[in-house]
Amino acid sequence: MKPLRNVPLRGCAASLELAAEPIVRAALLEDIGHGGDLTTEAIVAADRTAAARIVARASGIVAGLPAASLAFTLLDDRVAISIRIADGERVERDATVAEIAGPARAILTGERTALNLLSRLSGVASATRRLVDLVAGTRAQIVDTRKTTPGLRVLERYAVVCGGGRNHRFGLDGAVLIKDNHLALAGSIRAAIAAARAHAGHMVKIEVEVENLEQLREALAEPIDAVLLDNMTPAQLAEAVREVNGRILTEASGGVTEATVAEIARTGVDVISAGALTHSAPALDFSLEIV
C-alpha cells in the first residue's frame, strides 16, 4: 500500500498542503460545532481503536484523498491512512480507495468531513475525465473556469488536473481577460487592449472574449496572447480557428457539455473551458465502513 506521504499528487505539492489545511480545519469545526460530536463521545470510549475503509459507491476518478485524510489526522495524529487508489486514478464501484486505522473517535468524527471533500473533488475529476476522453485525438485541452465553489477553488482546480484537465487563470490577478462587460465600458476592443497592455506587467498574458468574427478580427489586429470564442457554433468556431491561423491561442466556451464537446474539439480550438466542471458536477459517492 502507498503511504500518504508518497501519493503521486498531480499538480500537488507542499504549497497545496499549506492551502488545504485551513480548509479542512474549518470544515471540521463547521461540522463539530461548539458542542462536539455528541453521538461518538457518548458511545465510543476514548481509548477505543478501530479500522475502517473508504469505499467508492460508483466508478469514477479519485481526487482529494490527501486533503480528506487531513480530516482524520487533524483530529488525532495517530490515525494512519493507507491509500490504495491514488488521486487521478480510476476507481470502480465498491472498490476500496483507502484503509484507515487508529483511535475510533477520530475516525467517526472525521468521517463526514472527509467524505464530503472526497466526494466533491472526485465528482469534479470524474466530470473532467469524461470531457477529456471525449476530445481524445484532438488538440483540445479541457480547462476549468472561475465558476468554482467559494472557498474551494484551490482544491477544485487540483481535482480538474486529477481528471486530466488543465487550469485557466486562478483568479482576477492571474491574467487579463477582457470580457463583454469590460468592452461595454471601454468603448472598443482596441482601447481595452491598449489599456491592458499599459497596465499589466510583462509576465501577464492578455486574452479577449469575442462573440463573432468581426470582433475577432478587431482583436487580432492588436498584440494579444489568446482569444476566447464565446458561445459560437461549431461552424463559427472552425471559421475563427482558420482566421486565427495559429497566431494566438484559441479558447472555446459556452454550451460545453458531454453532448457537444467532441464537435467543438474537432473545430481545432486549442482550449475548451467548461464552468460545469466545478459548478454542476454531481458528487462521486463514497462511504466509510468500520471493519
Added chain:
Amino acid sequence: MKPLRNVPLRGCAASLELAAEPIVRAALLEDIGHGGDLTTEAIVAADRTAAARIVARASGIVAGLPAASLAFTLLDDRVAISIRIADGERVERDATVAEIAGPARAILTGERTALNLLSRLSGVASATRRLVDLVAGTRAQIVDTRKTTPGLRVLERYAVVCGGGRNHRFGLDGAVLIKDNHLALAGSIRAAIAAARAHAGHMVKIEVEVENLEQLREALAEPIDAVLLDNMTPAQLAEAVREVNGRILTEASGGVTEATVAEIARTGVDVISAGALTHSAPALDFSLEIV
C-alpha cells in the same frame, strides 16, 4: 423595488449576515488574489459608475441574493442593489432578479463571486423545491443532510429553506444520531441509546438509524425521539411507519430522487432527507449585464 434591508429572508436574520460576511470576504479574496483585478483596473477608471442587472439564464428558485450582494458592498459600500425577485421566489428564464448601480470597478470585480454564490444557492433551492412539489399533499417534509459543501453549510441550509425544505441537525453537536458505524462499535442498539441518554443534555434529541424491522423494534423499545429508516423499499417504509404508529418521528433516507420521492412520501414518513440537495444540485445559471 425592494431595498436590500427589507428582503423577506426566510430563516434568515442578523445571525446569518454575521455568518455570511466572512464567507463572502474570503471568496472575494480568493478571486482577487494578491494582485488585484488586472483587467478591470486597467480598463475602467476609478471614478466610473455603471448600472447592471442580474438575469436568470434558467428558471428556478432564487436563493442567496443578500449574500451575493455582499460581494459588491464589501468592495465598495456605495454600490446600491435593488432586489426584484426575492429569495424563495420563483424566477423565470431571462427575468431580472436584481438591479445594481454604483462604482463600475466594484461591480465588475465582484461579479463572479456574487454569481458563484447566487447560482449555487439557487441551484440548491431549486432542487429542493422540485422535491417539495413532488411530495405535496403528503405529510412528508424534505430535509437536508450534513453532505454539504465544506465551508458553506450555513448558506446551503438557508437555501434549502428558501426552496421550501426544512433543516436536519446542523452538525455533530446538534443532536444525537446513532448510525451503523456507531452500532458497529457499541455492540447493540440498546447499549448505544443508553450511552447517548447518559451523555446528552436534556435539550438534545436522539435519533437512531435502522436498516430493517428487527432493528426498528429494538430501537422502539428504548426512549428515543426519531428513527432514520435507511435504504428501505417503499414497502418496508410503509411497514415501518405502521410499526412506529406515530409514537416517534420517522425519517426516510437513501435513494431519494425526483423519480422516487413521491412514492416514498406516500408511505407516510414524516421526513425525507436527501444528500443530493446539497452535494449534487446543478447550479442555476445567472449572468450580470452592464446596462
Added chain:
Amino acid sequence: MKPLRNVPLRGCAASLELAAEPIVRAALLEDIGHGGDLTTEAIVAADRTAAARIVARASGIVAGLPAASLAFTLLDDRVAISIRIADGERVERDATVAEIAGPARAILTGERTALNLLSRLSGVASATRRLVDLVAGTRAQIVDTRKTTPGLRVLERYAVVCGGGRNHRFGLDGAVLIKDNHLALAGSIRAAIAAARAHAGHMVKIEVEVENLEQLREALAEPIDAVLLDNMTPAQLAEAVREVNGRILTEASGGVTEATVAEIARTGVDVISAGALTHSAPALDFSLEIV
C-alpha cells in the same frame, strides 16, 4: 502516573482539543504580548531544564488539566506532563495534580496561563459538585446555562460535566427556548410555540419559560418538550411538577444556591439550572512550584 494522552476526559474528545487549542494559544499570546517574557528570558538560559509540580491550594474538583497542559506544550513540545489527579477527581489541599519536566523557560512562561485556566475550570467543577452532592437522592440533575464567560463556553461546559453536572443547550442554535422577552413580542404562548414548531427542524427540542401555573397550563396545551419554571417558590414548583405529571421535562431556575438547591430538588423537578456555576464560581487556587 497517567500520560497526558490517556487522561479519562469526561465528555472530552478530539473535538474538545480542537476547540481548546486556539483558546490556549490566544491566552498565551495575551500574556506574553509582543515583547516576550522579559524576566524569564533574562534570567533563565535557553538550554536550562527544570522540573515542577502543580499543587492545589484548596480542595475541590479538578478540571482543565489537559487544556492547561497545552500552555506548556504549545510553547515547547519537549515539555512532558504527568497527570496524578485527573479531571473530574477530587483533590485535597496541598496535593500535587501534575508533574512537569522540560525546558525551564517554557515552564515559567506558561505557568500563569496554565494556572489561570486550571483554577477557573476547577472552580466551576467544584461549585457544580457542591450542588450535585446537595441534590443526591433526588431525580434532579444540575445543569449549566448560557451565563458563561465570553470565549470559554466550551471549556466551562466541560468543567460542569467534570463536576457531575449536565449541559443545557450550547447556545441559541441548540434548541428553542421561549423566554419572557419572546412572549412579550409574540402575543401569546400558543402563538410563540406555533411559530417555533413551524420554523425549527425535526431534531430541535422546544422549551417554554413560565412564571406561574396559568402560563404552565397554557404551555402544556401545546406540543413542547420541556418547561422552564422560572423563579417559583418550592411550593409552586411542587404544584407545577404535579400539573406536568411526567408528560414533559421540568426545569427549575432562579435563586438556585447551595442554601436552596436541596429544597428545590425535593419538589421533583427533573433539572435545576444555575447560572452561578459559571458566572460567579470562585477560582480553585493552584500554584506551580519548581522542584
Added chain:
Amino acid sequence: MKPLRNVPLRGCAASLELAAEPIVRAALLEDIGHGGDLTTEAIVAADRTAAARIVARASGIVAGLPAASLAFTLLDDRVAISIRIADGERVERDATVAEIAGPARAILTGERTALNLLSRLSGVASATRRLVDLVAGTRAQIVDTRKTTPGLRVLERYAVVCGGGRNHRFGLDGAVLIKDNHLALAGSIRAAIAAARAHAGHMVKIEVEVENLEQLREALAEPIDAVLLDNMTPAQLAEAVREVNGRILTEASGGVTEATVAEIARTGVDVISAGALTHSAPALDFSLEIV
C-alpha cells in the same frame, strides 16, 4: 441621556474599542453558533422593532456598557443605545443603566452576550471598589494581577480602573517581575537582578518578590524599582516599609480580602495587589426587559 459615543470611559479609548470588537464578535458567534437564534428567528418578524432597558438586579459599580453595546450594534447597526449610568458610576438595584431601541431580533439575539460581558465586568469593578473604599485615607492603591480570565484581560483591567483601582503590568512583556520560581533557577537575588538589568531596555521597570526581611535587604542592595512583599503579616509589612523607607515602591500581595485589606493598607505599603478581583469576583446581575 448620554449617547454612546460620549461615554466618559475611564482608561478607555479608541484602542480599547479596537481590542473589544473581536472579543464581542467572538462571543456573539459562540452563542449564536452556526445555526442561528432559532427561537427569535421563528417568533419575531424581521422588520419588528422594540424598545428595552438594561436593569441592575443588585447595586454596585457599572463597567463594560460600551463593550456590551457592541453585542447589539455588531448584529444590526440600527440599534441605538442610550446610557443612563456610565462606566465607573454606582448603580442601585432595579435602576436602569441603558435604554435600547431598534430591530427586535438584534436586541433579543444580542441580549445574553451583552449581559454576560456587563455582569462580569461590573462584578470586577464592584469588587475593586469595595477594596478601594476600605483603604480610603491610606496611601495604598488597589491593583490587579495577571490572574485574569483568559482572553478578557484587556477588558478586566479596564473594569478594575472603573472600580477605582490601578493596573499592574499587562503581561510578561510589560515589566520585569522576579518571582520565587525565577530565584529558584537564578541562584541568588543579586544574580537575577543583574541578568534582568543586562537584558531589559531602559524603559522597563524591575520588581522583585521577597518573602522575608533578609531577602528584602538583599534586593534593596541592587538597583530596582519596586519590591513585592508576598504573604507577609501586617507586622512584617510594616517593618518592610520602614526598611525600604521610601527609596522604592512597595507592593503587598497574598491573602488580600475585604477582611484584611484595611490592616494591610495601614502598614504604609504603596500598592496592594489582589488576584481575587479578577479570578473570583461574583458577577453583578443585570437583566434586559422589553418595554
Added chain:
Amino acid sequence: MKPLRNVPLRGCAASLELAAEPIVRAALLEDIGHGGDLTTEAIVAADRTAAARIVARASGIVAGLPAASLAFTLLDDRVAISIRIADGERVERDATVAEIAGPARAILTGERTALNLLSRLSGVASATRRLVDLVAGTRAQIVDTRKTTPGLRVLERYAVVCGGGRNHRFGLDGAVLIKDNHLALAGSIRAAIAAARAHAGHMVKIEVEVENLEQLREALAEPIDAVLLDNMTPAQLAEAVREVNGRILTEASGGVTEATVAEIARTGVDVISAGALTHSAPALDFSLEIV
C-alpha cells in the same frame, strides 16, 4: 483639496483597499498592544478634537497616503483626511501632503503607524522614480522583484507603480520563472521548459534565467515568453539583445543601481528588475504636526 475617496490611485482599486485594511489593522494592534496608548489616553481628553498636517521632511514621490489614512479612520471613523499631494506625485521638502482633523486621540494614536507606512512606501516610490528617470528615452521599463518585505508585497508593488515602475509576477503562482536552482535539478534548460509547458495552464507565461549566451541560445530554441539575463555586463546584454532580436522579451537583472541602470538600459533590454527597490530603499521621512 482632494477628498480621500477620489484620490487618483495609480494601479489601485477596491481590491487594494481590501488587501490594505488587514495590514493596517495589524500594524495598529502591533503598536497599541494590549495595554493601549498610555500617553495619549492619560493626557488627551476623549472628546478633544485637533487638526494636524503630514509634512514631508525630504523631497520624493508620495505613495501610500490612502493606506496610511486607514490608520486614523480604523481608530475613529470621524477623522477626516484631505490629501493635498496624491500618490504618485512629487513632494518637496516641508510641503504638506495631507491635512487631518478629528478626535485628537485617534490622530495621536494612529500617527506612528500612518507615518511608518507612508515613509516606507514613499521610499520605495522615490527609489523607483530615480531609476525610471535615469532610463528615460530608452525602451527599458523598471520592474520590481519578489525581494519585498514579508507581508507588505501588495503595498510595495503599488508603490513601485506610483514611482513609475511596473510589476513583475506577484509571486510563485503568477508565472513560470526557471532559475539556476531549478536548472540544477532539471538537468537541462530544454527539459525544464518542457516540464513547465506540460504543467502550466495556457494563461501562464514562461521565463528562463540565463547567465551566458550559450544558455540563451539553448533557451531560445524552446517556446518561451521571456528571458532573464542575469548578472551580465552591458556588452553581454547588448549581444544577448541582438541574439534575441525581438522574438521574446528580454529582462536584465543583477547589479542594478543608480550608477549602472542607464548603461544597462542602453543595451536595448525591455525590462530591468531591481530588488533594491523594495529591500533596500531608505524611507522617505514624514512627520505629523498638530496645528
Added chain:
Amino acid sequence: MKPLRNVPLRGCAASLELAAEPIVRAALLEDIGHGGDLTTEAIVAADRTAAARIVARASGIVAGLPAASLAFTLLDDRVAISIRIADGERVERDATVAEIAGPARAILTGERTALNLLSRLSGVASATRRLVDLVAGTRAQIVDTRKTTPGLRVLERYAVVCGGGRNHRFGLDGAVLIKDNHLALAGSIRAAIAAARAHAGHMVKIEVEVENLEQLREALAEPIDAVLLDNMTPAQLAEAVREVNGRILTEASGGVTEATVAEIARTGVDVISAGALTHSAPALDFSLEIV
C-alpha cells in the same frame, strides 16, 4: 554544526517562536499565492531531495536564521537545517551560514521567503552593530524606535539585539513617552506629567521629550524616569547631560548617523535611539545555492 534547536538566540525564546510562526506562514502564503509554485512543481519531482547552503553575499551580522528556517520547515517538516554562523555572529562575504537538506520542492519554494527575512533582519543587525562599534568606550547604548516595518516589529527588535543594541519600549502600551504633539494638547510639561502619573500603573516608566534646556528644566522639576533630548547639537546635549547630572536617564535622538553617533555618544548620554536602524537599513544580501 549547531542543530536548530540549540541556536543561542540572543533575546530569543519560546515566545519569539510563537510570534514568528504566523509571520513566516503569512509570508509563505503571500509568495506562493493560491496557485502554488508553478515552476518548482512542474520541474522538480515530489520525491526529489536536495542539499543546499545559504551563503552571505556581503559581510555583516547574521540575524533571523531560526525565523528564516521556518520557511522551509512549515512547508515540509522533513527539511533539516544546520546553522554554521548563528544569529548575532559576524559573517564574511561568501561564507556559508546554514546548510539545508531535505525535499527539494520545499527548499526551492521556501527559498525567497527565507532569504527575504534573513536579508532584512541581518541588515538591521548589521546597521546596529556599526553604530554600536562607533560608540564603543562610551556609556551610550544604541536603541531602536517604533519606526519599524509594519508587522515585523517583534523580529526587527530581535535583530537590533543581535546587533548589540537594546530595545526601547515595544509600543504605545509599553511606557509613557510624552512627545511634542502631546505637549501641544496638554498645555504644559507639568500638566502632561501629572496626567501621566495619575493614569499609569506603578510599573510604567515615564519619559518626556524636550527640545531645549528650558523644557528640560521644567521636566526635571517633575518625577520622571527619563528624558528624550530631541534634535539637539552635541554641545546642547552635553549641557543637558550636565544639567541632569545622573538623576534620570538621558536619551538622544534625531540626526543619528554613522557620521554623528560617536560625537553624540561622547556627550555622556545614556541612550541613543535611531529610527534608521529599522526604517532605512539596507538588506544584507544572501543567496541559496543547490549543491
